[in-house]
Amino acid sequence: MDFEALWLTLRLAVGTTAILLVIALPLAWWIASGRGAGRALVQSVVALPLVLPPTVLGFYLLVAMGPLTAPGRFLIRLLGHPLAFSFGGLLVGSVLYSLPFAVQPLVAGFESVDRRYLEAAAGLGATPRKIFWTLVLPMARASLLTSAVLTFTHTVGEFGVVLMLGGNIPGATRTLSISLYDLVQDGNYAAANRTALVLVCFATVALLAIYLLPSIRKQDGRQADIVR
Amino acid sequence: MEGRPTLSGSLLQVQMRHRVGGLALDIRFALTQPWTVLFGPSGSGKTTVLRAIAGFVRPDDAAIRFGDCVLVERGAGVFVPAYARPVRSAAQTAMLFPQQTVAANLLYGSRWSSRPEEEQALADELLGLFRMTGYGQRMEDELSGGERQRVSVARAVFAAATRDESTLLLLDEPFSGMDVALRDQLLTELREWLLKRGITVLSVTHDVGEAFHLSAEVIRIADGKVAQQGPVEVVLAEERRRLLEQLRGEQISAVKQSPA
Numbered sequence: 001m002d003f004e005a006l007w008l009t010l011r012l013a014v015g016t017t018a019i020l021l022v023i024a025l026p027l028a029w030w031i032a033s034g035r036g037a038g039r040a041l042v043q044s045v046v047a048l049p050l051v052l053p054p055t056v057l058g059f060y061l062l063v064a065m066g067p068l069t070a071p072g073r074f075l076i077r078l079l080g081h082p083l084a085f086s087f088g089g090l091l092v093g094s095v096l097y098s099l100p101f102a103v104q105p106l107v108a109g110f111e112s113v114d115r116r117y118l119e120a121a122a123g124l125g126a127t128p129r130k131i132f133w134t135l136v137l138p139m140a141r142a143s144l145l146t147s148a149v150l151t152f153t154h155t156v157g158e159f160g161v162v163l164m165l166g167g168n169i170p171g172a173t174r175t176l177s178i179s180l181y182d183l184v185q186d187g188n189y190a191a192a193n194r195t196a197l198v199l200v201c202f203a204t205v206a207l208l209a210i211y212l213l214p215s216i217r218k219q220d221g222r223q224a225d226i227v228r
Numbered sequence: 229m230e231g232r233p234t235l236s237g238s239l240l241q242v243q244m245r246h247r248v249g250g251l252a253l254d255i256r257f258a259l260t261q262p263w264t265v266l267f268g269p270s271g272s273g274k275t276t277v278l279r280a281i282a283g284f285v286r287p288d289d290a291a292i293r294f295g296d297c298v299l300v301e302r303g304a305g306v307f308v309p310a311y312a313r314p315v316r317s318a319a320q321t322a323m324l325f326p327q328q329t330v331a332a333n334l335l336y337g338s339r340w341s342s343r344p345e346e347e348q349a350l351a352d353e354l355l356g357l358f359r360m361t362g363y364g365q366r367m368e369d370e371l372s373g374g375e376r377q378r379v380s381v382a383r384a385v386f387a388a389a390t391r392d393e394s395t396l397l398l399l400d401e402p403f404s405g406m407d408v409a410l411r412d413q414l415l416t417e418l419r420e421w422l423l424k425r426g427i428t429v430l431s432v433t434h435d436v437g438e439a440f441h442l443s444a445e446v447i448r449i450a451d452g453k454v455a456q457q458g459p460v461e462v463v464l465a466e467e468r469r470r471l472l473e474q475l476r477g478e479q480i481s482a483v484k485q486s487p488a
Binding site for chain 1: 282283284309310311315316317318319321323325326327336337339380383384387391398
């Protein structure tokens with residue numbers, strides 16, 4: 001079992017989730033409250049990683065980060081090294097690859113909030129920003145949890161983008177799923193099995209969290225009612 | 229402009245043309261009294277007018293101003309968003325924020341967050357006025373429908389009262405479905421309370437009794453137009469006569485039916 005790969009995978013997943021929540025909250029709110037062609041276009045672009053082969057996304061990112069393109073050359077000059085084949089490059093790839101998993105649950109959650117609450121708040125003089133933080137987000141908190149958990153687990157399990165973009169550098173870009181692939185190539189099935197089990201555990205715990213937490217919270221609420 | 233209300237010094241001037249469903253609204257009026265009631269049958273467009281003033285409806289063509297503030301001026305492309313208007317409103321459905329207590333709901337639109345003692349005193353005062361003393365810590369699902377409606381109105385009143393600038397309060401059927409004795413007491417006290425603070429009110433009702441009890445100015449809306457505007461005794465005289473006749477008829481038939 002490759003603990004260095006486990007540690008790297010966790011860092012990647014936590015980093016990706018944190019970055020994506022910051023990006024996805026405003027993006028999802030914009031999609032949920034927008035309409036027209038602009039909204040459809042943004043939605044399609046956000047959903048693209050769901051249908052594209054990860055290798056295609058990885059390939060274009062590799063090209064974009066490399067010395068073949070102007071932005072790539074600019075990045076190399078800025079950082080002093082290519083972004084590809086580094087942890088930073090992996091982070092950028094993961095953020096794009098997991099974007100739909102972060103955004104789509106939030107859009108669904110925001111859209112399910114009754115507009116009449118937002119109107120009531122605006123009628124009390126609340127700014128859109130205040131309405132978002134005090135009403136929309138608390139009302140959609142279950143989808144915030146779903147978004148975070150899905151992003152985290154999806155990043156833990158990603159393979160194609162990592163392989164294309166990061167290669168297989170221990171401590172920098174070798175994640176658990178890559179390590180698993182390596183172990184099988186070497187014929188080390190015992191170690192491969194342990195690695196695979198860890199990945200299964202991640203996924204199971206994450207799904208349990210999504211399905212269990214809301215019902216626990218509901219019970220808490222009921223007990224609070226009785227106490228009061 | 230031709231046809232524009234020209235009453236100088238009026239508080240609110242509304243001129244709007246708007247199509248909703250099969251109804252073509254062509255509304256012009258200006259408020260002259262601190263409490264004015266929009267009166268008309270359901271489906272006559274009263275709520276749409278209120279929502280346009282609040283900023284939730286973009287009229288096809290409109291010029292709406294309150295005092296010196298231009299809220300909507302279609303020709304000049306002005307449309308002030310709802311939250312930035314000197315207007316506070318309560319819709320017909322209570323829509324209390326379900327994750328918050330009654331007290332938190334009341335304080336939601338407060339402008340006095342830097343003065344917590346005064347805020348608390350005002351909350352207590354309004355809870356008392358609306359006959360809800362001791363309800364501050366309750367949640368929405370512990371209230372009856374009528375109680376929710378009272379909190380919703382109190383919440384808008386709170387938001388209006390904590391503004392330093394002059395404010396227009398819009399109330400859509402604020403006391404529909406409330407028992408009449410309580411409603412009449414509440415209306416009288418609320419009217420006094422708001423008058424003292426210089427808050428202008430435009431409310432919607434289809435209840436003749438409510439309009440009379442407020443002794444308000446009445447704007448009668450029919451077929452998408454302002455049919456009449458004036459003191460309640462004048463505008464709703466016919467409705468009142470019919471209502472009294474009906475009442476007398478019921479009394480007579482009750483007397484006839486009772487065994488001699």
